[in-house]
Amino acid sequence: MTQNAVMRLTLKSECLRGETDVAILYPVKREEKRNFGSITEVKLQKRKEKLQVLYLLHGNEGDSLSWITNTRLALFAKKYPNLMVVMPTIKEFQSFRVGEEEVPDYYQYLAGELPDYIERMFPISQKREDTLIAGVFMGGYLSYRVAMGNSEKYGCVGAVSSPLDIVRDMAAGRYTGSKFMYSSDELNHDLFWDIRAMVENNLEKGVVMPKTFQACGTEDIMYDINCHMKEFFSKRLPDHTYVEAFGSHNWYSADMFLEKLLNWLPLQDKEEK
């Protein structure tokens, strides 16, 4: 049977100029002997294959434990004995700009530094099809940015209730208080920001892009944005999967879509429960 170890990893990051934390679900496959219901002996079942890894990003105002505390992730994860879930803390979603500014660079952290360390220290597969990334709310947008900007690294990308069209989202005036964000005009067609521009650019260059998943509730404030992006993706990306259901911009919907996302991902050795 598979159970998960829950880790809270604290590590140093040069991109973020300080320490940061990451929650990890690590699958532990084991055999146990019981006596009247009590465990008397446990043995680890050695795995043959390296683990698949899912980088799972939270949304605005969350932290590394958001997925675990707000959804049934830990329960769902028991079905997948070969999946490690890595959940970094992301502060200041608006600050992940590329440039010389002295601000934490979450894009570089996610695209390079974090996977580099995780791949060195844990027994995970570095194959493209085993490296997955997804997120909820702003985390979904960031997942797409990281995956589309590093197509050779990620096999699949997913977003749940996310403002995938950041230009439209900015134009809707949801981040007017931010000191870090550019205006929507500046973002348009910007390869560092605009998912549409990134996809077009990849197509132009003939880059093989990850498989894409997009989910949104019909009552979500970002439903319109998602409808537009769905149209765009379905024209450009043959492997695009879109899911919608009755739901709003909250963790109840995220929890529902998480199950669909995990079913959609090419995860190995699913244990039927």
Add this chain to the structure above:
Amino acid sequence: MARIEMNYPAYGISTMNIVMPQYGDAGSNRKMTKEAFYQEKFPVIWLFHGGGGDCTDWLRYTEAERIAEENHLFLICISVGNTAFADMQRGNHYASLINGYIWDLIFDMFPMASDKREDNYIVGFSMGGYGALRNGLEHPEKYGAIGSFAGSVSMVQQYVNGGWCPAYAGSVFGDKTIGSVNDTWYMAKKAMDEGKAPFIYLSCGTKDDAHYPCNIEYRAI
């Protein structure tokens, strides 16, 4: 330095603290490249807490993390409660768990941790010092050296002589006392007779009335 607090399935859910090398921890890292830093597997120190303690003790009360940074070490701190890291006669079998399941789990999780004998050291404080001796002497094939800091090296002898609460120590040792795997004196003598004596570092403060006399006696073996 990277630190991990972990809840893992064992007999129920247990907790463990791990310190793990990361390039850039210590200033001396700058003398080598990142690739060179990660080229070789890192040694592992198993740190056992004392009676009434848990897996946070070594990180809170000592400089263990800084020392690990400078020497590129994994630190594994396990919580076992007041079970002396033994196979309890009436309770959980922690010695078997540590040397079987947890050992396998750690080297499954961290391919960069070396599972070679010469890279694994077992170290404990007080009750954990006993635990380090007990487990290190039982598994000389796993641990290259044993460290006991103010260790309760004569726990079994003291229990037999009525020095420990019978209800508590009885549940740990039961009838497995003198001359068994729980007896650190017997196990040390046996290892020496067989010419397989491991490297042991014993230390104790001279004002430590509870532990000093037995450590001096133990050293004499």
